[in-house]
Amino acid sequence: MAQVKGSHELLQSKDFKLTDGRMIASDVGCVIPGETSGDPIQISIVCMQAAFRDTGLGRINDMILYADGKVRKAVSGSYKPSEFRMAYNPSTRLWSLTSLFSTEQSGIVTKSLMALDFDASGNFLEMKRVF
Numbered sequence: 001m002a003q004v005k006g007s008h009e010l011l012q013s014k015d016f017k018l019t020d021g022r023m024i025a026s027d028v029g030c031v032i033p034g035e036t037s038g039d040p041i042q043i044s045i046v047c048m049q050a051a052f053r054d055t056g057l058g059r060i061n062d063m064i065l066y067a068d069g070k071v072r073k074a075v076s077g078s079y080k081p082s083e084f085r086m087a088y089n090p091s092t093r094l095w096s097l098t099s100l101f102s103t104e105q106s107g108i109v110t111k112s113l114m115a116l117d118f119d120a121s122g123n124f125l126e127m128k129r130v131f
Contacts, residue, residue: 010061011043016052023052032068032081041081047088047095051120055095059122060086067097067116070127075112077105093120098130 010032015025029040043064052060064084072079083100095118102111113130 010064011045011057013057016045018049021049023047023049032065035081037080039080039082042083043086044084045086047086048090051088051090055088055120055122063095063097063118063122063124066124067099067114070116070124071099071101071114074114074127075101075103077103077110079103088120094118094125095120095122 010030011025011028015028016023017025023046025043025045027042027044030043031038031040035041045060047055064086067084068081071081079101080103081099081101084097085100086095086097088095097116097118099114099116100111101114102109104110114127115130116127117125119125
């Protein structure tokens, strides 16, 4: 597992490897700012090098933080994120992010998955629950 980053940063350019024209970050352990558990969340991203360059690392991190906040507000019970997976689809020009998380309500822990879509510039489009 990769080194866990502090709460003041998510992904850095050194977390990405260029492979066959794609930028890939696999299972990077990051702590989301404000997350009370302090447990690292695994983040993985794959996109074409051009999409990485056009969007920029700062905007990619912003999308992850936005998704975390959006999901946190949409669920009831205590929220604990565990994994974010993100990919850019050049044919649709959309970033897709999935958030795996658990909630606890009345002592019952439930794992759930939400999907969020962003346009090529990183603007939020929609969120949907994945069964």
